[in-house]
Amino acid sequence: MASKNQHVVPHKDGWAVKGEGNSRATSVQPTQQKAIDVAREIAQNNQAELVIHGRDGQIRAKDSYGNDPFPPKG
DSSP: OOOOOEEEEEETTEEEEEETTOSSOSEEESSHHHHHHHHHHHHHHHTOEEEEEOTTSOEEEEEEOSOOSSOOOO
């Protein structure tokens, strides 16, 4: 079963961590950094991707903790 990517998105009470496709937030944090920390831990545990959105909703960063289809060469 594929793990749900974790999204950090703006929320009326700060920043929310949401599993991809979920309508409800997994966690709501007062700062974006705290939300990123929570989402990163969930993504690492589930070998999923962390997607960080800015205040405008646009994706500003991604981190992959799962089976990356394009791993770095080296």
